[in-house]
Amino acid sequence: MxxxxxxxxxxxxxxxxxxxxxxxxxxxxxxxxxxxxxxxxxxxxxxxxxxRCSPIPRKRGRSIYDETAEYLKIKDAIPSRRVSFADTTGRDLTDVKEFVQFDSDDEDDARWEEEETKYRPKIREPTYRINPEWTIPTAAALTKAVHINKVEVESVSPIEDEPLAFIVFIRVLNISFNKTVCIRSTMDSWSTYFDCPADYVQGDGETDKFSFKLSFCPPYLHHGARIEFVVRYETSDGDYWANNSQLNYAVTLLVSYEDDVAQASHFDMPDLTSILKTESSYR
Structure with a gap:
């Protein structure tokens, strides 16, 4: 089939x-x-x-009437909303609010930094001063020492723009045309030392003048740091040394602060007139 x-x-x-x-x-x-x-x-x-092939029985669906009844039931349960305007209840349609002007964040930060600086500890700026530890000779004493020792330290001068540096002037006897002046210095009590040549400045025929520059450097920037040096004068006749009668030339660094100077001003000597008046009152 x-x-x-x-x-x-x-x-x-x-x-x-x-x-x-x-x-x-x-x-x-x-x-x-x-x-x-x-x-x-x-x-x-x-x-x-x-x-022989009968359909499978199914559950009957909800009719449109049942769904409508359930929808109306839910709708009645939800409260209805009504829109009303303020003028219908006698109120104003507009509501004005005034705001007070306040400082911005940038102004607050600037004010905070200004207040903080009042209580922030001030940075203590150090003041440096060099102090030579030998006596600077007079003109007559210098001339005599140069004729005897052939070389002598004349003077020491600080540098205005460099408070940690100084210049040393040397006077030598003009015994030969070819000459060399060198400086040997140390900052750690001769554990290490450095040699550097001096520069020619001028001469008067009998003597010549040389100069060299030395400077304090880290870690030797504390109060009381010392630079020691000696002078060697090389000529065709031989070498001559100037070492401050075997004591070496030394320059000490003095460090002070503004606070220390201000505190020292409070300990000035009192007026002697007031002291005499006070003593006379007890007699």
């Missing part, structure tokens, strides 16, 4: 025999009846045809 052939009704339905009042059993198929009498009896009974 092809798919276009319509089957007979006999293959689509099954006869079902229900029990009657006499308690007869059902006959579900023609082959199950034993005799023609039984088949005839089954024809007299109620026969219900059940299709």
């Amino acid at each position: 092809s798919f276009l052939t319509i089957p007979s009704q006999e293959g689509l339905f099954t006869k079902v025999k229900k029990e009657g009042s006499s308690g007869e059993g059902r006959c579900y198929d023609e082959g199950q009846c034993n005799s023609d009498e039984e088949y005839e009896d089954s024809e007299e009974t109620n026969v219900r045809l059940i299709p």
Whole structure:
């Protein structure tokens, strides 16, 4: 049988025999009846045809009336909202608020920094001053020492723009045209030392003047730091040394602060007139 052939009704339905009042059993198929009498009896009974492929029973959906009733129920439960204007209740339509002007964050920061500087400890700026530890000779004493020792330290001068540096002037006897003046200095008590040449300044025919520059440097910037040096004078006749009678020349660094100077001003000598008046009152 092809798919276009319509089957007979006999293959689509099954006869079902229900029990009657006499308690007869059902006959579900023609082959199950034993005799023609039984088949005839089954024809007299109620026969219900059940299709072999009956649909599956489904639950009935909600009708549009039920959904409408539920929607109205929910709508009634929600409170309704009404829009009203202020003028309907006798109030003003506008509400004016005034704001007080306040300082910006930048002004607050500037004010905070200004207040903080009042209580911030001031940075103590040090003041440096050099102090030579030998006596500067007079003109007469210098001339005599130069003729005897052939070389002598004349003077020491600080540098205005460099408070940690100083210049040393040297006077030598002009005993030869070719000459060299060198400085040997130390800052750690001769554990290490440095040699540097001096520069020629001027001469008067009998003596010549040289100069060299020395400076304090870290870590020797504390109060009481010392630079020691000696002078060597090299000529064709020989070498001559100036060492402050074997004591070496030394320059000390003095460090002071503004606070120290201000405190020292409070300890000035009192007025002698007031002291005499006070003593006379006790007599």
